[in-house]
Amino acid sequence: MKIHIPFNKPCIVGSELIYVGQALAGGHASGDGPFTLRAQKLMEEHFGARRILLTNSCTAALELAALLCNIVPGDEVILPSYTFVSTANAVVLRGATPVFVDIRPDTLNIDERLIEAAITPRTRAIFPVHYAGVGCEMDEIMAIARRHNLLVVEDAAQGVFAKYKGQWLGTIGQMSCYSFHETKNFSCGEGGALTINDPALEKRAEILREKGTNRSQFVRGQVDKYTWVDIGSSYVLSDMLAAFLLGQLENMEKITARRREIYLRYSSMLAPLVESGLIRTPFTPQHCTTNYHMFYLLAADLAKRNALIEHLRQAGILAVFHYVPLHSSPYAKSLGLPQSDLPVTDDASSRLLRLPMYYDLSDREVAEVAEAVLDFYKNRKTL
Secondary structure: OOOOEOOOOOOOOOOHHHHHHHHHHOOOOOEOOHHHHHHHHHHHHHHOOOEEEEEOOHHHHHHHHHHHOOOOOOOEEEEEOOOOHHHHHHHHOOOOEEEEEOEOOOOOOEOHHHHHHHOOOOEEEEOOEOHHHOOOOHHHHHHHHHHHOOEEEEEOOOOOOOEEOOEEOOOOOOEEEEEOOOOOOOOOOOOEEEEEOOHHHHHHHHHHHEOOEOHHHHHOOOOOOOOEOOOOOEOOOEHHHHHHHHHHHOOHHHHHHHHHHHHHHHHHHHHHHHHOOOOEOOOOOOOEEOOOOOOEEEOOOHHHHHHHHHHHHHOOEOOEOOOOOHHHOHHHHHOOOOOOOOHHHHHHHHHEEEOOOOOOOOHHHHHHHHHHHHHHHHOOOOO
16 A cells, blocks of 8 residues: 555745755755854754754754763763663763663653652763653653752754753753754754753854864954864764754744644544544643644553554554564663663553644645544454
């Protein structure tokens, strides 16, 4: 069966292609050109962030954050197992040990009630992940971090334009990391950003991002030449991609409004299955404002989830499962990490299914997806 409703599709909503053409015509297609500066400034002003630096991926931003935390071999970093591998890789690349903590059954975010018990004298930082654009319980996490003198790096890959208690995700911890991958709400294909909320980290962040050089100071005329002053790597985003991203960022409200419409249509049409206890759909606490990044459902068990994926595929609809828990991965086992007992993580991973969610998804297509899910349960009374 040919897929006619994909899981994701990139969109153009404004001046993206015009800006890309201008970037090329202006003769500055590499990093930190005029469109990079405009995109960074737009986000800094909109989110009230001290400093935002575009990177070539959220993975790069996480690696930068780990470097800025001065994580070294022997350190430990607390994070959820239910996340993308980049969150853990940033830690492991520094020679440190990821310490996996279970997630909450309601939001699927790291369970803040379990963090303190995981802290040891070797703990250096906490990396909470804002799953599906819903904020972690940051007040409690920040309080724990203050008690134990730990750094907090928000993995806000899915959290751009979402809020926790009225504050933008990514502006609460000492640092945060955004993603602009093609599957995210606002995209340039591949891209990310490091948000710096602690002024003490700002100068070194520029240097590490620019291959360990003081090139940013040179560009601003603060030094007469730039040279190698620290470790670093090539974390800068191409200005052509920044140009495309700027077109998306200028339309954050428009994109979010459409995603909200899609999300609410799914919620309304699938409500009978929720009420009958056949599935569970996303939960957003009252003190959080979601960005509608994802619409998922939790089936009764692994077999039913997989059967539903296949049913949708036969209908020409691509729905997907999400993370395989990191603590159960081959590489985590090769590190000799202690066996983690994370029952909520294991359960959610085995039952979660993500429905198609993108800006250009039409109302007719949303209805087709929802009706296919309803049809699956209608024709399987025992489920």
